[in-house]
Amino acid sequence: MRLRSLVFATAMLLSVESARGAAEIVLEAEMAKLPAQCRVPVAFVADPSLLRRSARRIERDQIFRIVVLGSASAQGIGASTPAKAWPVRLEEVLKERYPATTLRVIVKAKAYDTAQKMLSRLEEVIAERPHLVLWETGTAEAVRGLNIDDFITTLRDGIDRLAETRTDIVLIEPQYGRRSALLINYQPYLDAMHRAEAMRDLIVFPRFAIMRHWAQSDQIVVDNLPASMMTETADKVYDCLARLLAIQIMHGLRASN
Amino acid sequence: MRLDFFRGLGLLFIFLDHIPDNWVSYLTLANVVFCDAAEIFVFISGISAALVFGRLFEREGYVFAAAQALRRTWTLYVAHVFLFVIFTAQVSYAAQRWRNPLFAEEMNISGFLDDPGVAILKALTLQLQPMFMGILPLYIVLLVALAILLPLLRRAIDVLLIGSAALWLAVQVFGLNLAAYPDGKWFHNPMAWQFLFLIGAGFGLRHHVHGSSSRLLRLPPPVVSAAFLALCIAGKQLVTFADNLTVVPRGFVDLIWEMSHKTDLGPLRLLCFLALAHVAVVMVPEDAGWLRSRWVGPVVRCGQHSLEIFCIGIFLSVAGHALLVEYGYGVAMEAMVSFGGCGVLMLIAGFLGWSKGRERASRGRGGPPRPAGGEG
Numbered sequence: 001m002r003l004r005s006l007v008f009a010t011a012m013l014l015s016v017e018s019a020r021g022a023a024e025i026v027l028e029a030e031m032a033k034l035p036a037q038c039r040v041p042v043a044f045v046a047d048p049s050l051l052r053r054s055a056r057r058i059e060r061d062q063i064f065r066i067v068v069l070g071s072a073s074a075q076g077i078g079a080s081t082p083a084k085a086w087p088v089r090l091e092e093v094l095k096e097r098y099p100a101t102t103l104r105v106i107v108k109a110k111a112y113d114t115a116q117k118m119l120s121r122l123e124e125v126i127a128e129r130p131h132l133v134l135w136e137t138g139t140a141e142a143v144r145g146l147n148i149d150d151f152i153t154t155l156r157d158g159i160d161r162l163a164e165t166r167t168d169i170v171l172i173e174p175q176y177g178r179r180s181a182l183l184i185n186y187q188p189y190l191d192a193m194h195r196a197e198a199m200r201d202l203i204v205f206p207r208f209a210i211m212r213h214w215a216q217s218d219q220i221v222v223d224n225l226p227a228s229m230m231t232e233t234a235d236k237v238y239d240c241l242a243r244l245l246a247i248q249i250m251h252g253l254r255a256s257n
Numbered sequence: 258m259r260l261d262f263f264r265g266l267g268l269l270f271i272f273l274d275h276i277p278d279n280w281v282s283y284l285t286l287a288n289v290v291f292c293d294a295a296e297i298f299v300f301i302s303g304i305s306a307a308l309v310f311g312r313l314f315e316r317e318g319y320v321f322a323a324a325q326a327l328r329r330t331w332t333l334y335v336a337h338v339f340l341f342v343i344f345t346a347q348v349s350y351a352a353q354r355w356r357n358p359l360f361a362e363e364m365n366i367s368g369f370l371d372d373p374g375v376a377i378l379k380a381l382t383l384q385l386q387p388m389f390m391g392i393l394p395l396y397i398v399l400l401v402a403l404a405i406l407l408p409l410l411r412r413a414i415d416v417l418l419i420g421s422a423a424l425w426l427a428v429q430v431f432g433l434n435l436a437a438y439p440d441g442k443w444f445h446n447p448m449a450w451q452f453l454f455l456i457g458a459g460f461g462l463r464h465h466v467h468g469s470s471s472r473l474l475r476l477p478p479p480v481v482s483a484a485f486l487a488l489c490i491a492g493k494q495l496v497t498f499a500d501n502l503t504v505v506p507r508g509f510v511d512l513i514w515e516m517s518h519k520t521d522l523g524p525l526r527l528l529c530f531l532a533l534a535h536v537a538v539v540m541v542p543e544d545a546g547w548l549r550s551r552w553v554g555p556v557v558r559c560g561q562h563s564l565e566i567f568c569i570g571i572f573l574s575v576a577g578h579a580l581l582v583e584y585g586y587g588v589a590m591e592a593m594v595s596f597g598g599c600g601v602l603m604l605i606a607g608f609l610g611w612s613k614g615r616e617r618a619s620r621g622r623g624g625p626p627r628p629a630g631g632e633g
Contacts, residue, residue: 071362078358111362139362145387147442149520178582180363183351198496199511222359223582234359 023048023254030247037219038240040210045248047203048255051168054131055256062101064094067108067125069118070136073175074109078234087134089242097250106130114140115154122158126165132249133162134205136172138189148188155196169202170249175237176211178223203252205245211237258548258557259541260301265560265606267297268567269599271392275574276581280588281595288497290489291517292530295392298563299450300534302396303457306403307410311462314407326404330397336568337393341380343572344387384437390571391444398447399454414459415473425452428521442520449522453530482535489529555603562609566602573598 024046031042058064068074068087076085091105106128108121115137125133135158141151155171162169171193174186190208197204214220220236270285271294287293306326314322355364379385383394403410409417427433428449434442459474476482496513516525547553559566577594584590 073359073362077361143363147437149442149518175360175363177357177360177363179351179355180360182578182582183348184363195514199514222357225357227356230357230359237359 023251026254027247027251030250034243034247035240037214037236038243039219040213040244044206044210044213045244046251047248049197049201049203049252050256051132051203051249051252052256053166054168054249055253057131058098058101058253059257064098064101064103064132065128065130066090066094066103066105066132066134067128067130068105068134068136069121069125070107070109070134070172071113071118071139072109072111073139073238074107074136075111076238077111078230079238080231080235084235084238086238086242086245089239090245093242093246094249097246109136112140114144114146115151115158119154119158119161122161126162126167130167132168132170134170134172134245138186138193139174142174142184142186142189145185148192151189152192152195155192156199159196159200159202163200168252169200170245170252171196171202171204172245173204173206173208176208176215178215181212203248205248207241210241210244214240259538259543259545260305261557261560262541262548262553263297263537263560264301264305264563265556265558265566267294267301268559268563268570269556269602270294271298271567272570272574272598272602273595275571276577276591276595276598279581279591279595281591288493290486290493290529290533291523292526292533293519295445295519296453296522296526296530298392298567299395299399299445299453300457300530301560302399302563303454303459304461306400306454307458307461310403310407311411314411319408322407323404326400326407330400330404332564333393333397333400336564337383337390337397338381340390340393340568340571341385341387344390344575345376347575348387384435386437386444392567394443395445395447395450399451402451403454403458410458410462414462418455418459418473421452421455425449425522429524432521434520444520446521449520453522453527456531476535479535479539482532482539485528486532486536489525489532492525555607558606558610559602562606565609566606569605570598570602573601 024042027042027046031039031045054064070087074085074087076082076088079085082088085107087105087107087109091103094105095103108125108128110117110121113121118135118137137155138151140146141148159169173190173193176186186208193204196202211220211222215222220233220240222233222237225233270287273279273282273285274287274294276282282288285294286297310322310326313325352364357364376385383397386394406417425448428446433448434446435448437443456474463474492513496510513525516523517529519526541548548557577598580594581590
């Protein structure tokens, strides 16, 4: 009896393993298609947390509504045209991958907004009836050195409110630049976001770690640029972020099927 | 000697922990257990403050002891203002030269200088505590309180401890804290951290000042502390890697984070630190020979000049971080900056020790008399 259950458990484990293996092969294939400058270790975009609601709506109704709740970078500040902002690019990339799905990315962004202020706009976000909310936050707090406990409470309130409406959530970390990381203490705010990840079912998109990887491997350097390079670099950053975010979202969707 | 060794070690950890993304900093206490160098610093400061000012009280009376404590506070206050000036200079210099629309929001960092009048005023009232500048304001408040409460500390330490525990508990339950600028609370909440400081003071009195032993401060058998410490270490590793483990219930991780709150000195931090301190005291006897060895001497000297080493350490960690930003990270570079910085701190501590020793010696030979400063 015991032997049989052992065999059964092993078989289950093996099948889970092989399913996981398949997901990882797809993921690696996606990563291989990226432009060289965008590449990061696969683990950065391989959070297996589920995007249940989004996956169900895509499968059942071929509809996928994403709302971006964010600040300056979601508005595409620094890019050559608004069309180069990362949410716009994300919509383009995802549309290519899900051609049969009615897909929209709606942006609710305001520069310099703290998580607290974004929370007050949350009902506006929920009114759009999103399946997935991309919440970009932490920058205003880190820049002004705001209280970390208030930030954690706000994050938790926002996440719980979205969970009530059964919306899938991706938190997006602040950007990384060597100069900004020297002047601004991001670590407590990053930790707070990862704590939220450990406590609730959601994905944290590690934009900070990704941009740091680019800086360390000289793929995309955003510091000490001549003025003529800045717009071009911002476009590049937003494009790569959108591609990686799309890969992470698709990974979550596949895991949920 | 033992105190100075652990305090020196704590100061070196504080320096390392303040250089982010640096592999050497993964070796410090903060990544092993639920407490870090801040606890070492506050606890040992409690012990040594009770030692120094308790003895002065015994020999010279209350007024003189309190006056010496306030003089020490003044030194700390000046050090705090000095660190603020360095921080401000660094931020405004860097922010001025920083032009990149991609970081429009981040460039707002000089925002706290939009209204320099207010910012400077708030720094002087200890309410503005930019990056890594939370511990000196805490220490200042604690030392002023100590100066006032010295008689109680000497005569009724247990009453003081009960009051202190009650205040700490009130913080845990009601979340009291002092207001800070621009928006928020003190990073090290004095109303919570005072408890650890006073526990330290209680132990300091017990061993070295006569007739003021606490009946409340009792130690469990070392085995109990060691077992608890092992639990703390296991718990910390569990929470750190909880991301990868689906078996750990979310609510449990939530609870542990809640209990190991740094600002309010959560119960888990407090207990883990006390267990750690107990184990350290048992394992390192006061007269351990290696504390006198040549290899440990530099660490001990860092502990003996804690204020200077703390301030220079904060400055060096900012400078080391800047070096890494300009010249790139990497195992070798991080090691160089970390160990180089520790080396500089030890050299400076050695120099301070030498210069003070000479000063004392020349005074002994009839040099100009200098007022003795209480080393808190």
